[in-house]
Amino acid sequence: MRITHCQLNHLTNPLGYDLPELTFSWQVEQAEGKKQTAARIVIRRGQDPVADTGWGDLDSLGTAVPLMQEPRTRYTWTVSVRTDAGEEAESAPQWFETGKLDEPWAARWIGCSDAEPRHPIFERQIAPKGAVRSARLYCCGLGLYELRWNGKKIGREYLTPYCNDYDLWVQYQTYDVTSLMTGPGELSVLLGNGWYKGRFGFGGEEKPWYGDSWKLLCELRLTYEDGTEEVVGTDEGWQVTRSAITFSNIYDGEQRDDTLGPTAPEPARLTDAPKGVLTARHSLPVIAQETFRPMDLVITPAGEMVIDLGQEITGIFRLRVHEARGARIRLQFGEILQNGNFYNDNLRTAKAEYRYISGGGETIVEPRFTFYGYRYVKVEGAEHFLMEDFTGVALYSDLPMRGELTTGNELVNKLIRNTRWGMADNFLDVPTDCPQRDERMGWTGDAQVFSGTALYLADAYAFYGKYLYDMALEQEVNGGMVPNVVPAFGIVSMGCSSAWGDAAAIIPWNLYLYTGDAAILRRQYPAMKAWVDYITGIDGADHAWRRHFHFGDWLALDNPAGGADQVKGATDDGFIADVFYRRSAIIVAKTAALLGKDEEAAQYRALADRILQGIRDEYFSPNGRCCIDTQTAALLTIGEDLSDKNRAAAALERLLSLSGGKLKTGFVGTPLLCKVLTDCGIAGRAYDLLLSEEYPGWLYEVRMGATTIWERWNSLNPDGSISSTGMNSLNHYSYGSVVEWMFSHCAGLKPMEDVPGFRRVKIAPALDPRLGRLSMVYPSAAGCYRVNWEITGPREVTLCVTVPFGCEAELTLPLSEEPAQTLNAGTYQFRYRTSRPIGAALTADDPIWKLMEHDRAREALLQAYPDLLRVPPMMRDQSLRTLLVSYAGDAAGDAIRAINEMLSSL
Ligand code: BGC
Numbered sequence: 001m002r003i004t005h006c007q008l009n010h011l012t013n014p015l016g017y018d019l020p021e022l023t024f025s026w027q028v029e030q031a032e033g034k035k036q037t038a039a040r041i042v043i044r045r046g047q048d049p050v051a052d053t054g055w056g057d058l059d060s061l062g063t064a065v066p067l068m069q070e071p072r073t074r075y076t077w078t079v080s081v082r083t084d085a086g087e088e089a090e091s092a093p094q095w096f097e098t099g100k101l102d103e104p105w106a107a108r109w110i111g112c113s114d115a116e117p118r119h120p121i122f123e124r125q126i127a128p129k130g131a132v133r134s135a136r137l138y139c140c141g142l143g144l145y146e147l148r149w150n151g152k153k154i155g156r157e158y159l160t161p162y163c164n165d166y167d168l169w170v171q172y173q174t175y176d177v178t179s180l181m182t183g184p185g186e187l188s189v190l191l192g193n194g195w196y197k198g199r200f201g202f203g204g205e206e207k208p209w210y211g212d213s214w215k216l217l218c219e220l221r222l223t224y225e226d227g228t229e230e231v232v233g234t235d236e237g238w239q240v241t242r243s244a245i246t247f248s249n250i251y252d253g254e255q256r257d258d259t260l261g262p263t264a265p266e267p268a269r270l271t272d273a274p275k276g277v278l279t280a281r282h283s284l285p286v287i288a289q290e291t292f293r294p295m296d297l298v299i300t301p302a303g304e305m306v307i308d309l310g311q312e313i314t315g316i317f318r319l320r321v322h323e324a325r326g327a328r329i330r331l332q333f334g335e336i337l338q339n340g341n342f343y344n345d346n347l348r349t350a351k352a353e354y355r356y357i358s359g360g361g362e363t364i365v366e367p368r369f370t371f372y373g374y375r376y377v378k379v380e381g382a383e384h385f386l387m388e389d390f391t392g393v394a395l396y397s398d399l400p401m402r403g404e405l406t407t408g409n410e411l412v413n414k415l416i417r418n419t420r421w422g423m424a425d426n427f428l429d430v431p432t433d434c435p436q437r438d439e440r441m442g443w444t445g446d447a448q449v450f451s452g453t454a455l456y457l458a459d460a461y462a463f464y465g466k467y468l469y470d471m472a473l474e475q476e477v478n479g480g481m482v483p484n485v486v487p488a489f490g491i492v493s494m495g496c497s498s499a500w501g502d503a504a505a506i507i508p509w510n511l512y513l514y515t516g517d518a519a520i521l522r523r524q525y526p527a528m529k530a531w532v533d534y535i536t537g538i539d540g541a542d543h544a545w546r547r548h549f550h551f552g553d554w555l556a557l558d559n560p561a562g563g564a565d566q567v568k569g570a571t572d573d574g575f576i577a578d579v580f581y582r583r584s585a586i587i588v589a590k591t592a593a594l595l596g597k598d599e600e601a602a603q604y605r606a607l608a609d610r611i612l613q614g615i616r617d618e619y620f621s622p623n624g625r626c627c628i629d630t631q632t633a634a635l636l637t638i639g640e641d642l643s644d645k646n647r648a649a650a651a652l653e654r655l656l657s658l659s660g661g662k663l664k665t666g667f668v669g670t671p672l673l674c675k676v677l678t679d680c681g682i683a684g685r686a687y688d689l690l691l692s693e694e695y696p697g698w699l700y701e702v703r704m705g706a707t708t709i710w711e712r713w714n715s716l717n718p719d720g721s722i723s724s725t726g727m728n729s730l731n732h733y734s735y736g737s738v739v740e741w742m743f744s745h746c747a748g749l750k751p752m753e754d755v756p757g758f759r760r761v762k763i764a765p766a767l768d769p770r771l772g773r774l775s776m777v778y779p780s781a782a783g784c785y786r787v788n789w790e791i792t793g794p795r796e797v798t799l800c801v802t803v804p805f806g807c808e809a810e811l812t813l814p815l816s817e818e819p820a821q822t823l824n825a826g827t828y829q830f831r832y833r834t835s836r837p838i839g840a841a842l843t844a845d846d847p848i849w850k851l852m853e854h855d856r857a858r859e860a861l862l863q864a865y866p867d868l869l870r871v872p873p874m875m876r877d878q879s880l881r882t883l884l885v886s887y888a889g890d891a892a893g894d895a896i897r898a899i900n901e902m903l904s905s906l
Contacts, residue, residue: 001031003081003091009519010461016099016138016174018280019069023062023519026079026091027783028805033083034825035806041065043077050075055082060806061757061781062517071103072136072221083805099174099280100138100219107138107219107233111271114213118242118260119369120191122216122268126232127184131225135181140172142215142274143194143208144369147175150185155285158316158395159371162283162429163195164466165487166210168473170276171283172217181222187232189216190243192369196274198249201441201489209490215271217278239265244359248369251350251438253333258359259326282466283429284397288315292392302341305379307390312375312707312731314425314435315395316367317354322384325360329381333374335436335730338722342378345725350438371395373425373436373731375707396424399463402779403456405742408772411699412690412742418702419736420457422709423450426733427458430487431467434711434729441485442467445500445551449671450733451507452740455514456778464507465520471504472527480530480537496534497550498577499668504531505584509591515781516757521591528591532584532604543614545581546574553632555712556666557696565724569666571632575619576668579636582611590753615642625890631655632669638680639672649680650893654885656685661845663689663696663713671737678745682900683766684843686745690738691770698738709736747776747787748814755808758782763801764812764820765789769838782807783825789814791838792831799830842903844896848883849876856906861899 005027006012009019024041039058043051043065051067060081067075074097080090112120122141137154139147140161147154154175161171192198197208220232242263247255295310312335321329331354334344344352352372356365374392379385401420406413426432431447431454432440447467454460471486482501483492508524511517521528539545553576556569589604619627624644626637634655637648655664665673674686693699696713704716711732714723722728744750748765751758758780765774765787773790783804792798801823803809809823815834842850842857848871852858861868861880871883880899884892 001033001081001083001087001089002029003027003079003089004029006079006091006094008077008094008096010459010465010515010517013095015097015176016280017096018099018282019096021064021519021522022067023064023517024077024079025062025517025781026060026081028060028081028083029783031083031085031087031805033085033087033805035084036060036081037084038082039063040080041077043067043075045070045073045075059516061515061759062519064519069098069101071098071101073098097174099172101280105138105217105219105233106231107217108235109215109217109271109273110234110236110238110268111213111215112240112266112268116242117246118263119245119248120214121188121241121243122191122218122234123186123188123239123241123265124232124234124237125184126181126187126220128181128222129224129230132178132181132222133225134223135177136221137175137177137218138172138221139175139189139218140170140216140278141189141191141218142166142170142211143196143198144192145216146190146192146368148188148190149177149180151188154180156287157285158288159194159286159369159429161281162286163487164283164470165276165474165489166196167275168277168477169279170274171279171281173281177220187218187220189218190245190368191216192245192248194248194369195250195487195489199252200250201491202438211274213271215274216268217273234268236267236270238268240268241265245368248367250370250440251352252370253351253353253355253372254367254370255355256365257357258363259357282469284399284463284466286395286429287398288393289396289398289424290394292394294387294390294392297387300337300341301339304342305385306337306342307377307379307387309375309377309392310707311421312373312425313392313394313421314373314428314731315371315393317377317393318364318366318391319356320362320364320389321356321358321382322362322389323358323360323382325358327358327381327383329356329358329379330354331380332378333372333436334376334378335374336716336722337376342376343722346722346728346730347437348725350436352436366393371428371435373434373440394424396427397429397463399427400459402458403743403777405739405747405774405776407746407774409691409770411693411702412771414702415698416739416742418706418708419453419733419739421707422731422733422736423454423457425708425731427463429466431464434732436731437729441489442470442487443485443500444471444482444503445484445497445554445667446732446734448499448503448506449667449737451510452671453733453737455510456740456743461511461515461517461520464511468504468508468520468524468527472524475504475527475530480534482531495549498545498548498573498580500551501531502580502584504528505587509587513751513753513756514758516759517781518594521594525591525595528584528588529600532581532588532607535581535584536607539581543574543578543618545577548577550574550577551667552576553630553666553668556630556632556664556669557713558630558664565726567727569630569632569664569669571630571668572619572628575615575628575633576636578611578615578619579640579642582608582615583640585611612642626651629655630669631659631664631673632666635665635669635672635676638676645680646893647890650890650896652676652680653682653685653881653893653896654890657845657879657881657885661688662692662694667734670735671740674738674741675745678741678766681897683745683768686741686766687768687770698735706730709733743776743778746771746774747778749776749778749785749787758785758807760808761785761810762812763787763809765799765814767791767797767814767838780804785809786827795834795837797830797832797834797838800827802827836904837906842906844881844884844899844903845879847877848880851880852876854906857903860902860906
């Protein structure tokens with residue numbers, strides 16, 4: 001038996017993080033037993049135990065242990081586990097180390113002249129006085145900083161101190177530099193502009209949002225072998241020289257001129273601290289995760305030299321330059337070629353370029369303070385350029401990747417890989433909408449919509465934890481309002497919107513549901529409540545929230561005005577606003593109940609009931625028909641349990657028929673689409689949508705060569721031309737929300753609210769012969785699940801399921817009359833004859849002529865609908881569904897279901 005995945009606040013051996021509450025988690029592998037019977041956590045400082053839970057019923061998904069933390073202190077911890085088979089084991093020792101906590105800094109904020117564009121390097125000679133036992137660096141540099149020891153980068157992080165609302169808080173990082181302090185050397189810090197003092201946000205203005213001067217705070221603490229300590233902090237004794245970087249910002253890129261000579265050192269100046277509260281880090285490290293050799297180097301019809309990486313990434317590059325002194329190289333970054341030529345108009349005002357003046361000789365250049373979202377690079381001015389000189393470097397936050405899913409359909413597999421890239425590319429410290437144009441911001445709606453998929457694909461708890469910390473701080477200064485983007489970058493004036501702001505409730509709830517760790521709910525509860533209260537304040541007595549501005553079913557295709565540039569869907573914004581208001585109120589009520597706040601739970605439950613009544617009064621007929629006739633309204637009615645589900649299902653089927661089986665949904669409807677269809681028992685319709693290679697649909701973009709997820713269903717026209725440039729990114733993850741359905745319904749593995757964190761799950765795969773097979777591995781918070789199914793004969797299924805230690809699954813065998821069974825930890829194999837043919841050969845969506853050709857179908861149908869014989873030949877091309885709907889409207893739903901059932905039993 002082994003104890004694995006030991007984490008503290010969902011981090012492995014964290015150094016210098018802000019950890020006000022300590023929550024421990026672990027997993028057990030290779031055990032004889034099926035369940036943990038007791039566990040014990042011991043925390044030590046040196047050899048001394050400072051906390052010991054004793055043996056008890058500790059939750060492996062999250063056990064909070066109180067501890068008075070000392071500054072700059074390393075603690076070790078172990079967890080021991082006993083199982084129901086009488087085994088006992090102890091984990092390998094884990095550790096965490098605190099930052100400075102409330103201890104005053106020995107360093108002072110320093111700066112330099114800001115008039116000079118050459119980016120400053122702050123330097124200090126260090127000469128350790130003896131053998132160093134341990135050395136730590138605590139550092140924050142604004143806008144961005146890069147630390148070096150004797151000219152070599154310290155650590156592996158990029159874009160520190162990361163992106164947050166610097167008016168509210170500023171992060172510092174902690175580095176273990178013990179191995180560097182073997183002799184005298186130079187500590188230097190290069191500063192850039194970044195999100196803090198570079199241009200960022202809407203409007204293309206040069207104005208920085210947070211500050212306009214460079215600032216540095218750095219404290220080096222050396223502990224010698226003899227136990228004495230030396231502290232070197234930033235002060236006027238530090239020197240400033242100037243680097244060759246002459247320009248940098250996030251959108252426009254970077255410029256470096258190696259012909260510039262060195263500058264004479266100047267003394268650093270003391271300067272003011274930034275406005276935000278200096279806080280130990282929450283951000284995960286952003287690191288170079290993957291490198292790419294170009295796939296191709298082309299000369300375009302316009303005569304440009306363009307590199308193709310073969311994959312759209314977010315990040316930087318390394319370029320080997322071997323040009324004469326003074327040669328000017330310019331690189332530009334884009335997502336796509338147009339007519340075979342380089343193209344970047346959809347980046348709007350973002351220049352996304354790198355300019356370099358060679359100093360002669362051979363040099364490797366790499367941007368320090370910017371990043372690009374790109375697949376193609378246009379290279380100018382490099383006469384001796386070779387394809388091998390260029391390496392693409394993908395940067396994203398260092399979070400463990402988790403779930404994997406492959407099927408028998410290669411296009412679907414590519415869609416899943418594209419979604420994973422969409423996530424990686426938009427998980428650079430902040431969950432962003434896109435990584436390339438002049439936006440790259442933490443849009444709350446996009447983050448909310450994608451969070452379910454992200455939690456299947458990665459261990460995203462700590463990553464979202466930082467985002468939610470940001471969000472709560474923004475809410476505090478905005479009366480509970482959740483700005484549309486977080487960090488807000490002064491864009492709060494834009495206000496908020498339903499479905500976007502509801503991220504404040506939905507994301508923490510999802511984190512809890514997927515991990516079973518309620519720590520995030522304890523921390524976010526006030527912010528979750530504040531958001532609902534904020535809406536209540538606006539809503540007043542006459543439903544004013546409905547009339548507030550909302551993005552609605554953003555980018556849906558049912559706007560009656562049509563056109564590629566339309567952004568608003570047809571579903572009433574007020575309806576969506578009320579539905580999400582209720583959803584947030586329900587989440588707050590459930591959270592309150594979990595946290596033992598019964599009165600508040602009752603209060604928010606009552607609020608949710610009142611909102612539901614209001615929705616029914618305004619948007620439903622007295623008989624329960626939704627008066628908004630859109631796919632998204634029907635999906636919300638079913639998915640959010642607003643009214644008669646059968647009527648809504650019938651409406652949904654009718655609307656899908658009317659649109660020729662095509663989806664019309666945007667940001668609000670799409671995440672529900674396949675889930676709801678499958679839950680309504682018509683998984684085949686969901687698969688039809690997934691597998692359609694025509695516009696609009698997921699495989700359309702795969703077929704068109706996408707390597708990530710597009711922002712719009714029609715980002716590219718069928719001829720490959722870009723549909724519009726105003727707002728059209730080829731790397732927006734929202735519609736990747738379909739991957740959540742693939743895990744939860746196609747593989748069929750779903751978390752359960754009453755026993756969250758995948759400790760108890762439902763497994764109910766929805767098979768489809770068009771996939772043929774599916775293989776899923778999901779290393780959940782509670783342990784690793786596997787589901788493999790394959791259609792091994794005309795009526796035969798092979799299914800293999802693995803349930804991890806300590807977990808329980810309620811398995812429903814697909815296409816079988818067997819009742820659901822409960823599985824404990826273990827691996828189970830099933831091979832069985834299905835009770836029905838797999839994937840109905842015929843459905844009500846088939847043309848009438850086809851149904852009439854099938855003897856038994858014809859006989860059964862004519863018995864129920866003798867008039868079918870009288871359908872004129874020219875109408876026999878239409879489906880039976882269309883015919884029935886045109887006569888009976890939504891009432892045809894029941895008949896269609898009965899027909900489908902009958903056909904599937906033939
Ligand atoms: C962003 C989004 C965002 C939207 C708000 C766009 O510019 O890229 O994805 O959610 O604005 O509606």
